[in-house]
Amino acid sequence: MSQKLIEVKNLKKYFNTQKGLLHAVDNVNFYIHKGETLGLVGESGCGKSTTGRVLLRLIEATSGEVFFEGKDILKLNSSEIRELRKEMQIVFQDPFASLNPRLSVSEIIAEPLIVNKIYKNKADMNKKVQSLMNTVGLAQRLINTYPHELDGGRRQRIGIARALALNPKFIVQDEPVSALDVSIQAQILNLMADLQQEFDLTYLFISHDLSVVKHVSSRIAVMYLGQIIELSDYKSIFTDPLHPYTQALLSAIPIPSLDIKREKIILQGDVPSPINPPDGCRFYGRCMHRKDTCLTKTPELKELHPERFVACHFVHNLGLVK
């Protein structure tokens, strides 16, 4: 396979809360190849966004390593991080909250150029802002408008233009379309696919929407309660899910047809609290294949076939692997 751009090893992020230690991200391992899109799916509160933010050091990790082009970015000091920001960017979920209401469109897009002192002369910078607006499909006449005057899709285009301003190699897409309505979602997803082609970008695409993730990702990682429980290419996850949780998750996707009958796996119980979680498999309480071993031993994310990872003790025994 091609080169790894990002490699995450044993990444942990714990938050101190009044009730105890919240394990938001717990021992997560994955890598992202150059030029691909890794989809990260999971329920709300499973640590997807935290993972994305830790990767950019918007949140400091508790422990672990994140390699970007072979450099451990968790060890960088603050001036080195500022350099890193040019390489790694983020597009936020809520295009209403992620744009400063006091700044005009051009000021928002110019902000990364100003703070990183990219251009000495203002005319060059304005030219760059205009070309960025063209790239993301914003009309030039919107240059003096303010975010509140625009609809969600256009706002998200501003967010994308801001992320592209520094010519990054890697962009974390933190649920970029979940706040938009469906017709706009498609436009934004297509725009991002085009940009990926044009600028050779690598994406970490965080979402809870499986159909969106399926559409954009080359590989997909499924997260449950702070851990990645399955990771493989986008086809195998949908055709041949291995982990019991992934199977249950996929069986919940509605099929828009009355004739097709499908076995639905209804999970019992609730997601346990991420505060001081017990040892053993996080999915134990809800798994239909659970055994005593699962209660004591935490399953590691193991590579079954090349590029197919799963974290379950009994994935072989239960005939889950065909």
Place this chain on the structure above:
Amino acid sequence: MTDQLNVNMSNEDIKKKSTKKRSQYLEVWRRLKQNKSAMVGLLIIIILILSAILAPFIAPYGIDDQDLLNTLQTPSKDHWMGTDNFGRDIFSRIVYGSIISLQVGFISVGIAMIVGGSLGAIAGYYGGKLDNLIMRMMDILLAIPSILLAISIVAALGHGLKNVMIAVGISSIPSYARIVRASVLTLKDQEFVEAARAVGTNNTRIILKHIIPNSMAPIIVQATLGVAGAILSAAGLSFIGLGIQLPTPEWGAMLSSGRQFIRDYPHMTAFPGLAIMITIFGLNLLGDGLRDALDPRLKN
């Protein structure tokens, strides 16, 4: 045919105009101009400032010209606002007094706003121990009645215009610190602040460019009201002999010296009071307009 050409031309012009980047200050000024009451406020403030600068040319009498034959006169052709108990022309004293009162008002509010505002912003943004330290210091300042605090500061520094401004400024620092801290706390967790950090913006720029502009409304309201408070506090200090020394005219001092004649000669207190009121009125109008003009969401 020519008509159509003209229409095309004007469309082109409109396009050119709107795709050019507009300056932020010009934009604020353009929006402020549309607000009539803000313009009235601005006019009042400009007239007051001009009268302060041009006082020697406007005032018909000197500040200390006593006419002991004509004391305590009601307004007349010779003395537009009457005379006080020493026979001094009240109009002239109000015109000269504007120099000092405006200085006291603006500079002490400026001190309070800059010092209190930055302390509040630092406390709110960085949080933790620093926040605790700064806000407990503010609590100590708040625990002392502000006039008492001002008195002790003037007593320590000695009297004089400069020290009065410092004293009044310091005594109103805590209220600015609290207001700014509160709005920084609500704003710092917003996604646009995180977005700014993600593109490499440093903390100072985040506070100045992203947080403070979004917390302008309460600060402007507090500042416009604060000018009035500062003029009155300075008057209070003058009244107990710690502020501006007589016979230097100052609105607050004139107000308090007229107090003992208020029953028989109300004009001695009415005119300086009116001067303070008009100043505050102008500032409030301007402040409200400025607050709206600075908020692009209210653009019409």
